[in-house]
Amino acid sequence: xxxxxxxxxxxxxxxxxxxxxxxxxxxxxxxxxxxxxxxxxxxxxxxxxxxxxxxxxxxxxxxxxxxxxxxxxxxxxxxxxxxxxxxxxxxxxxxxxxxxxxxxxxxxxxxxxxxxxxxxxxxxxxxxxxxxxxxxxxxxxxxxxxxxxxxxxxxxxxxxxxxxxxxxxxxxxxxxxxxxxxxxxxxxxxxxxxxxxxxxxxxxxxxxxxxxxxxxxxxxxxxxxxxxxxxxxxxxxxxxxxxxxxxxxxxxxxxxxxxxxxxxxxxxxxxxxxxxxxxxxxxxxxxxxxxxxxxxxxxxxxxxxxxxxxxxxxxxxxxxxxxxxxxxxxxxxxxxxxxxxxxxxxxxxxxxxxxxxxxxxxxxxxxxxxxxxxxxxxxxxxxxxxxxxxxxxxxxxxxxxxxxxxxxxxxxxxxxxxxxxxxxxxxxxxxxxxxxxxxxxxxxxxxxxxxxxxxxxxxxxxxxxxxxx
Amino acid sequence: xxxxxxxxxxxxxxxxxxxxxxxxxxxxxxxxxxxxxxxxxxxxxxxxxxxxxxxxxxxxxxxxxxxxxxxxxxxxxxxxxxxxxxxxxxxxxxxxxxxxxxxxxxxxxxxxxxxxxxxxxxxxxxxxxxxxxxxxxxxxxxxxxxxxxxxxxxxxxxxxxxxxxxxxxxxxxxxxxxxxxxxxxxxxxxxxxxxxxxxxxxxxxxxxxxxxxxxxxxxxxxxxxxxxxxxxxxxxxxxxxxxxxxxxxxxxxxxxxxxxxxxxxxxxxxxxxxxxxxxxxxxxxxxxxxxxxxxxxxxxxxxxxxxxxxxxxxxxxxxxxxxxxxxxxxxxxxxxxxxxxxxxxxxxxxxxxxxxxxxxxxxxxxxxxxxxxxxxxxxxxxxxxxxxxxxxxxxxxxxxxxxxxxxxxxxxxxxxxxxxxxxxxxxxxxxxxxxxxxxxxxxxxxxxxxxxxxxxxxxxxxxxxxxxx
Numbered sequence: 001x002x003x004x005x006x007x008x009x010x011x012x013x014x015x016x017x018x019x020x021x022x023x024x025x026x027x028x029x030x031x032x033x034x035x036x037x038x039x040x041x042x043x044x045x046x047x048x049x050x051x052x053x054x055x056x057x058x059x060x061x062x063x064x065x066x067x068x069x070x071x072x073x074x075x076x077x078x079x080x081x082x083x084x085x086x087x088x089x090x091x092x093x094x095x096x097x098x099x100x101x102x103x104x105x106x107x108x109x110x111x112x113x114x115x116x117x118x119x120x121x122x123x124x125x126x127x128x129x130x131x132x133x134x135x136x137x138x139x140x141x142x143x144x145x146x147x148x149x150x151x152x153x154x155x156x157x158x159x160x161x162x163x164x165x166x167x168x169x170x171x172x173x174x175x176x177x178x179x180x181x182x183x184x185x186x187x188x189x190x191x192x193x194x195x196x197x198x199x200x201x202x203x204x205x206x207x208x209x210x211x212x213x214x215x216x217x218x219x220x221x222x223x224x225x226x227x228x229x230x231x232x233x234x235x236x237x238x239x240x241x242x243x244x245x246x247x248x249x250x251x252x253x254x255x256x257x258x259x260x261x262x263x264x265x266x267x268x269x270x271x272x273x274x275x276x277x278x279x280x281x282x283x284x285x286x287x288x289x290x291x292x293x294x295x296x297x298x299x300x301x302x303x304x305x306x307x308x309x310x311x312x313x314x315x316x317x318x319x320x321x322x323x324x325x326x327x328x329x330x331x332x333x334x335x336x337x338x339x340x341x342x343x344x345x346x347x348x349x350x351x352x353x354x355x356x357x358x359x360x361x362x363x364x365x366x367x368x369x370x371x372x373x374x375x376x377x378x379x380x381x382x383x384x385x386x387x388x389x390x391x392x393x394x395x396x397x398x399x400x401x402x403x404x405x406x407x408x409x410x411x412x413x414x415x416x417x418x419x420x421x422x423x424x425x426x427x428x429x430x431x432x433x434x435x436x437x438x439x440x441x442x443x444x445x446x447x448x449x450x451x452x453x454x455x456x457x458x459x460x461x462x463x464x465x466x467x468x469x
Numbered sequence: 470x471x472x473x474x475x476x477x478x479x480x481x482x483x484x485x486x487x488x489x490x491x492x493x494x495x496x497x498x499x500x501x502x503x504x505x506x507x508x509x510x511x512x513x514x515x516x517x518x519x520x521x522x523x524x525x526x527x528x529x530x531x532x533x534x535x536x537x538x539x540x541x542x543x544x545x546x547x548x549x550x551x552x553x554x555x556x557x558x559x560x561x562x563x564x565x566x567x568x569x570x571x572x573x574x575x576x577x578x579x580x581x582x583x584x585x586x587x588x589x590x591x592x593x594x595x596x597x598x599x600x601x602x603x604x605x606x607x608x609x610x611x612x613x614x615x616x617x618x619x620x621x622x623x624x625x626x627x628x629x630x631x632x633x634x635x636x637x638x639x640x641x642x643x644x645x646x647x648x649x650x651x652x653x654x655x656x657x658x659x660x661x662x663x664x665x666x667x668x669x670x671x672x673x674x675x676x677x678x679x680x681x682x683x684x685x686x687x688x689x690x691x692x693x694x695x696x697x698x699x700x701x702x703x704x705x706x707x708x709x710x711x712x713x714x715x716x717x718x719x720x721x722x723x724x725x726x727x728x729x730x731x732x733x734x735x736x737x738x739x740x741x742x743x744x745x746x747x748x749x750x751x752x753x754x755x756x757x758x759x760x761x762x763x764x765x766x767x768x769x770x771x772x773x774x775x776x777x778x779x780x781x782x783x784x785x786x787x788x789x790x791x792x793x794x795x796x797x798x799x800x801x802x803x804x805x806x807x808x809x810x811x812x813x814x815x816x817x818x819x820x821x822x823x824x825x826x827x828x829x830x831x832x833x834x835x836x837x838x839x840x841x842x843x844x845x846x847x848x849x850x851x852x853x854x855x856x857x858x859x860x861x862x863x864x865x866x867x868x869x870x871x872x873x874x875x876x877x878x879x880x881x882x883x884x885x886x887x888x889x890x891x892x893x894x895x896x897x898x899x900x901x902x903x904x905x906x907x908x909x910x911x912x913x914x915x916x917x918x919x920x921x922x923x924x925x926x927x928x929x930x931x932x933x934x935x936x937x938x
Contacts, residue, residue, distance in 0.1 A: 143655075145651075172912040178822045178889065178890050179858075180857070182611065182892045186659060190654060190659055192655065239753055353647045353649045356567065388649070420647065421652055422652065428653060436653060453923065454919040466653060
């Protein structure tokens, strides 16, 4: 094909992949969104990426950006399209400890940025299970969340500057490292979370934070969710907002975890209905300077709060990590979530956000409504409780499209009634397009379509994703 | 006029102002951007505002939104246009302490929201001098900054949800109260800071924060700016990031303050080159629980840091507030900034942001370059040093347009060389349009124009603002 020859001239023959090599990129680990891309291109520079987009624009060829390919929403489905993989644009261009910023290319793997920041005594505070594969370009394009949003915000809150190749190959330079900049429309935030439908993110300026001097981490069992929210509020007040993670693992999750991962010890001698992973970060020296008995104030503080609540019956059991190994063990139970949820099908998964006072009503209503639709259905729930973000998934009793639709519809109804979101952190991709059409404010949808048409009039950038037809 | 009759039917005759009544709205307190609006409309509801915009859209009449009219960039210049004042849409619809959000209309005055939040033991942490007049609609449309951005972020970071009337009168409902929501393009942030050129903001969901239990506030004199930055870093590290304000008032500012406001006592017996207002907020109880001697730990901590730096010669003098009255006195010196700067002309003002490590080089270069252009020029500088945001203003020796342009150009050159922004928090309006045209990334400007054309094809919303022709 003539177009492939031209592409080889741009990126070199070794970086225009077809056949089996390309097929690997079309495989999707959820198993739901496999595709056969026309070719996979691996530009080494922004300018090569821009040349690819100019060519695709002139030829009106669809282009699908791909980074670490760890998304859950089918955002990289690329049947018959050119895939642009950013994997070779993987330089950490600069770490400026004084300004607390990192300048990175889109192909940098999240955990590589973690390591580079730590080497300077800093952190890039975005953590989730797939951090060893996820790349910055995908993280930005999906506005990824994770376990530390509670303290540090999502990806959007951590990005100061952006470089984007537009659908026609023009390069937009918004690579500032400033905390204040009111020079026109906020284009940066428009491209963050746009799932590659408006352009290709090629580089970014990201915020770094001081590395907490110590952590206090615990698994806590409480009688019911309101006790968990009380624990969260109490710890936030007493630490001045230093709670970094507050993760919810109810009984259904713990049971499935025990079945799938017998290598992980159960945290408590007896199972509990509501299990919480809580982590507090000690940023100030006084919280991390060992006391005369060798204990750390941040840990002592967490223990005292837990002991006081235990005396009131608001905490049933708790295990506080005494070492990094114990802390890692606690986190392993949480990070197995995707593995143990998606290893069984059929599944109706969700990624919902609720106002904090809507979490309990949601679960209570589903407990009534789900058995009416499917008495044999089982659930598995895990979530970032501190953000009101639940991954509530249902395994229906049979693989029936109408039944799955009914379950999905009910979840969405309850979420809408409670003022929640049907996509908290995973995005829309292909998987939630019909929900977008039915649930998002219609004027907002129309405005999104107007913006898409203005910036990508030929509709070549990641076609068919995010926006309903 | 027929159109005024129709408008009277929408909002009632008492709320269609013309003549002298309208003229007041066209007056601009900087004195630079006075205009004569065709009429001023004061809708009482979102639906009235939408009806006005439908009418204006059909008649292709220009519409200029106005809220508290405290902007500094000419953003409400409305010659021959319909002005929509949001002042009557001034209800605080809801304060939800549990979810820590306030649901407010665009005409709520910032200080009224402060009071309502405080009544619940919470704060809306956006503070600047004009807070007694500025309204939420303007605050959002300009993405206002102020003195506490260092700890809490600018307006954008404090807004969870938005309601917007589009240029054709459609209403877009993005009034979520969620901390995570990845349902399509980030339209909220597109309208925040758009200066009314894309639509009229009518309501918002805003974040509230726990009220600090106590503050430690001081005026500090240091030998030079690097000592100030050392003080900032030290305090941030030791308090775990609890510095709420870090304001810079150099000798030129203090001299002008003494001349204009003899009622305010000078903070120190002798003048100093670099004066800093620093404030630390105590959020955790242990920082605000009185010690046996009655002092507060947060104050003691600040005093100890200052004493240690004084011993090293890095702090020359310091006054720590011992009461709310003393704290207020310290703040008064800072909040007189606009008054004392703009009471003298001609002036070339600026609102620049620099990377933190660019502040000293900027001032050093201007000290060399300004006398070359205008040996008789005087300067007055004040700024949010913790954000790298300086209001560096020049009083040239004569009122000469070419001279003022040369000064402006030099400031912009130095800012650009240092990777800074020519508008940190005041926005573009009319005042910085030519700078936008010359200094902003041209591709970003083209994308902004594409978005404007897509959402306001007739160009009726706040025409002539923000975007260069």
